[in-house]
Amino acid sequence: MKKIVIMSDNHGDQSMIDYVKEHEQDGDYYIHCGDSEAYDLRVLEGFICVKGNNDWSLDLPKEARLVVEGVSIFITHGQYFGYFNRELAMNDILTRNHCQVLISGHTHMPMFQKDGSFYYINPGSTTLPRGGSARSYAVLFIDNGKLDFRLKEIQK
Template sequence: MKKIVVMSDNHGQHDMLEYVKEKEPQADYYVHCGDSEAAYKEMLTGYICVKGNNDWSLDLPMEARFEVEGIPILITHGQYFGYFNRELAMNDLLTRNQCRVLLCGHTHTPMFLQDGNYYYINPGSTSLPRGGSERSYAVVTIDGEKISCEFKKIE
């Protein structure tokens, strides 16, 4: 069983990077889905990171791929999905990259959606929630073929 802690969209609120690690010290992986607005790349040490639409000065990839217990996972910020037919665009990206789990941010709204063998996870925003959601991050657990997600509220 592996634990992946996922955050996104802290928009320069740098204390959130350490807050999440302190709250989840037993994580196997820490993922940042973009829009950290970190002053420098080293602030993101320990995170698998991608570039968000507000990370202008950071030299980060637009997408990252890794595998956990044989499950291929893709990370992207999500600004290119649009708001109409969003899930179709997400599915297209997953299938083109031969992945089963998509971790993304951008909307500032938590989401956990399963569509057959595909999973779409957005941790929400640690700093600027939208749509009536709370400030949050996600804890994704992969145990063999079982994938679960729990959203953690930031007090």
């Protein structure tokens, strides 16, 4: 079984990166879905990171891929999905990239949704939640191809 710790949209609040690292020290993988607005990329050391729409000056990729226990994962910030037909666009990106799981941020609203054989995951925002959600990050466990998602509220 592998543990994947996922965060997004801390918008310059480095203490949230430290908080997640401190509370999830046993992660096998750490993912940041963008809009870290990190002033120094060393704070994201150990994370698989993608560039968010507010990470103008950061030299990060727009997307990343990861395979964990045979499960293929596509990581992006999510600003290109728009708000109309969002799930259709997410389904398309997974299909084109031969992936099963999409991990993204941008909306600041947590999501764990299964659509056929696809999974859509958003950890929410650690600093600026929207839609009535709490400040959060996520933990995803993958065990022999089975996914177990846990949303973690920031207790700070």
